[in-house]
Amino acid sequence: MNASLSRTRSVAVVINPTKFPDFAGTKARVGAAASRLGWDEPRWFETSRDDSGVAAARSALADAPDLVCVMGGDGTVRAVAGVLRGTSVPCGLLPSGTGNLLARNLGIPVDSLDDALEIAFLGQNRAIDVGLATFDDDEERVFVVMGGVGLDADIMAHTDDGLKKKVGWGAYVVAGGATMFREGFGVTLSVDGEEHTSHECLMVLACNCSSVVANIELATGAKLDDAQLDLVVLRPNVVAGWLGVAVEVAAGIRNGAASLRQWSGRDFGFQLDRPVLAEIDGDPVGETRAGRFGVDPGALIVRLPVPARLGRS
Incomplete structure (x- = not known):
């Protein structure tokens, strides 16, 4: 996919760091893909033991991004979906964990971060039910x-x-x-x-x-x-x-x-x-x-x- 875009766009990433042993390497891969595909350097919002992702997603949304990506298991996806529900901000799924149930049903690869990144950054928006x-x-x-x-x-x-x-x-x-x-x-x-x-x-x-x-x-x-x-x-x-x-x-x-x-x-x-x-x-x-x-x-x-x-x- 060619990324010769006229302007850059902002992306926020809500991530469960416990799902990624090489956290720094993962962030570098996402950042490199964003740059290659015409997006700004991602802003990162981490979940914690006390926050399944709701607080992180709210902080991400307050940053007024063009796209919110979620990196984590089904619980993190659900938390982010609850915050983005009813907004016009699209959600990009970068699967991790065993289930990845929503990603599987949407046809998003669960075993290739690079492919999932291309879908998140260059894919099309679609409204789904909650x-x-x-x-x-x-x-x-x-x-x-x-x-x-x-x-x-x-x-x-x-x-x-x-x-x-x-x-x-x-x-x-x-x-x-x-x-x-x-x-x-x-x-x-x-x-x-x-x-x-x-x-x-x-x-x-x-x-x-x-x-x-x-x-x-x-x-x-x-x-x-x-x-x-x-x-x-x-x-x-x-x-x-x-x-x-x-x-x-x-x-x-x-x-x-x-x-x-x-x-x-x-x-x-x-x-x-x-x-x-x-x-x-x-x-x-x-x-x-x-x-x-x-x-x-x-x-x-x-x-x-x-x-x-x-x-x-």
Whole structure:
């Protein structure tokens, strides 16, 4: 890509320094790419143990940049997305960590910083939806990939960080093996005001895109720019057991007789018969007995490859 641009533009980078062992080298690579591609020297805003990225993103936004790039895991991406939500400032994803769930769904390379930098600096802007989650504490939380209660939250809470660094997605499989036989819970659902009742389930998951873990299409047909969420409910499969669940997930079967149900909509409410662990974008947020998922359509501007690809065909 040629960078013979008539003027330079400003970029702020929100970074989780714990994700980059060679922090100085990483900054040098980003700075060199910015210069080569017609941008000013980046301004850097670091997250910390006490700040997942919200304060850093607010400081970055106050600097009035033309672009905010985020370098970190899914939690850092979510924090920056929450700050940039509703603004006209685009977000460039420079993935790091195991998940990189939003980047994977947007077709942004997770294993090449150089390619991700070219997309951030020279790609096109595209508006995507932002998910909203509210639990027992009544605090509205932003998510870009998923929010849910039950099995997914248990897996995330029991995934060993050290093992995740060594084996990647395999750590989630290990955690899943330790949690999948837990007792289910009763749930009453509402989908855009219409009530649905399920006697027992293992997971209620609101998805903003189709692939939410390990490139598995859990929410078939879900797209980041369709102004709605897809709710997936996992129920015990008393006939085929967990093998039946796995087969249905792999085959993309929905609303069958066994385990998976899926609804599309803009507003989902749930009431549980007991407290269950909740999560957003893979981060546990404590137990809840009730909550709501909603969508803020087109609220976040992201930088995508040219041509852009959203969702999956």
